Amino acid sequence: MNALLIAALLLVLLSVSYQMGWSRSRKLADTTGERLHSRPVYHGAFVAIWAILPALLVLGIWAIFSKSASEAYILSQLPPEVSTGPQGEMVGAIERVKSIANGFGVVGEADPTESAAASAYSQFRTLTTLVVIAVSAGLGVLGLFWAHSRVAHRFRARNSVETAVRIALIACSGIAILTTLGIALSLIADAVQFFSFVNPLDFFFGTVWNPRFQSTGADAVGQYGLLPLLWGTIMVSGIAMLVAIPVGLMSAIYLSQYADYRVRNVVKPIIEVLAGIPTIVYGFFALVTVGPFLTGIGNVFGLDIRATSALTAGIVMGIMIIPFISSLSEDILHQVPRAMRDGSLGLGATKSETIINVLVPAALPGIVGAVLLAVSRAIGETMIVVLAAGNSPVLRLNPAEPVSTVTVTIVNQLTGDADFTSPQSLVAFALGLTLFAMTLVLNVVALYIVRRFREQYE
């Protein structure tokens, strides 16, 4: 309701200000017959920008700080022992007051201090909302009149608008940076909070993963050893690479060196279909088809292969990664100068000799980069392993046994009721940080290698 009202007000402000700027410049041109520097459209846009920006700025600042401000206000209304008490209780008390103020009510009897705080808080909220709307509308109107007064013949409205457009464009490309910063900061902040419960050394070098359930009590911290999960991740990705590298690389070589262009035009898009299939579909495929199939094969040879195991998840993940490796390596093989290939063929080498002894060595850095990118995709893959790896966080060497991975554990620990205060859910962020760091290093190295490779042959 509030949001809709504010949006409607902003729209009104926008259209009114644009109209005012436009008609004023138009009138100027009509009455004096002199030419304006900029067309009326730009004058309108200029006034609109100056009207809307201050208003948006105020609203934006409010959106960012309203939560901490209202929490601070609620704390000031509650008895002092709440704010000095443990973090969890403080958050709980604030939530109770908020839900009383919202009219949802709380479990059990509301304390008189809580009810008082709630009514004070709802007054505070109404008041601040009104003040913020008034301030933003006031600033908007001020901006409107200031900009309106500047409309004149010689005024370079177009240049101002273009500067604003450019700033907006820069801001949009800054969102990418903000996303990375947001990921890094939120992961680090919550991981640090997690490490206040668990020693980082125990986390990074522990060999037992047993987080216990939250419900067993506050002191049930459990053991958080990363190594079983990391080993699971490495094993599954390793199996995936064993499937994807030979198939992907050989298809790339065949398609780029042997195949007729007509064959290529048909086969290539079909293989790339594999890249577009959602991973949940692969997970289901692994669960209902590949797992039982592998168990069946294992029975024939007297091996005990579990239906959900590192092998199942790894093979299916390998299938998923094939198009990734094949299309990247094909691009890279195309970039190797033709002269090298022709030289080798001209000296009498067969095609396969040329490929093995000339093309692949020349393309090797690029292929390694592609493989690294594929590895980073494999270790970050979630749904296939959630469904098909068996979720058993124990250090095991046998790939036919169930494993658990970093990504699976993130999903397990953070799905359900996340309260962001217990180590059981905070550990997801420590795991996420590990995952993020691993993929970041792989990506940076891979992108650097691929870039260097391109420059080498350009």
Place this chain on the structure above:
Amino acid sequence: MSDAAFGDIDNRSNKELRELVHKNLAGRHRREAIFRTLGIAAIAAALGFVIILFGIMLSKGLPAFWQANVHTEVYFDPDVIKGGPKPVQEAGQSDADYQQKVLAWQRTVTLSNWNNLVEQSVRRLAPDLEVEKRDVLAIITSAARFDLRDMYVNDTSLLGKTIPVALLASADADNWVKGKLPRDLPDERQQLSKGSRDLADRLLTDGSMTFDFAMHIFTNVDSRSAPASAGLAGAFMGSLYMMLVVIVLAVPIGVASAVYLEEFAPKNRWTDLIEVNINNLAAVPSIVFGLLGAAVFINYFGLPRSAPLVGGLVLTLMTLPTIIIATRSSLRAVPPSLRQAALGLGASRTQTVFHHVLPLTFPGILTATIIGVAQALGETAPLLLIGMNAFIANIPSSPLESATALPVQIYLWQGNENRHFFEGRTSAAIIVLLALMIVLNAIAIFLRTRLEKRQ
């Protein structure tokens, strides 16, 4: 062709060398053939995976679109249906009063024993078969009684009439008549009792039980109590809201960043950093975006859990790099002569870009958008972390209400205990999802070829 095979080349005569080469030639050609075969094998394996994947999904999923229905007649028995006639608004009666009366009437109607009607209408198909009430009801989905009730509430003139209806069979009965469970299992391991099984077989043989297209997969929401009538409508709306958020946010922001980086940005450290950063973001695991959403959008900004808005925001951040990278490559494809011509005629750089360059890249941007949306549509992992895996039994009416999404619905269904029924149901949902993606991509290809031809 290592040196060892030739020995000391310099000291051999031409003739000797030629013989050596000839001797090796057969082996080299054989190795060539093997290598070539390996290549073909790799292609065949990759193609085989595609075929197997689609084949299995289709073979498992398509039968699930046809579900067993019992065609019978239902007698709206005045002795069973309580509540009497529907209240009418009298002159002078206030609206609130009338509403209250209607609600009270609906409550009484609901409390009537609708199961009796269901039972009677099934029994009339096999009057000679001696089965218990429980066994009769077990073969019809528990949602059938609500369907009958709704029929009556919408049209009270049905009272005392007998009309033909199709009652949806329960999940267990569907499994049984489709033969998904071994028929020779002992009684205690069967989901249905002996009586129910006999009744189902009887109805199937005498033709009153048929397999009809299950339209409700598209119109119903998820259901736990009546799995046979569970549908995708709620998940579909959730996905639709998320895709709208993605399109509204990711496309303008993505295109704007691409335009800045490609057309305006000076070559310096800062733009280099943005570029490396975008390439990196494209390769960050999707689940990390889920963590970001949980920590920032839900925990810090306090947005509601399970809301498509939050899901859309997370997916927006995830698809931005894809859209930026694809848009940049289509901007790069615009010939520089166009920019030079516009600049030469006195247009400013902004005018050049927005009036001349950007319109040309429209097909490219469209493709980028669809690629991004398709990627976002299939994403599951980040949504699990922001609570979109909750069980939601209604269609969300705004992006702020709790909802689930198509891939998450697949995840939820594959974990259902009724494996035999939900394996088919999950595959059916997968077919819907894959069909949506194929349609999206087909639209992209169609529009692109059309638009490119026009230019």
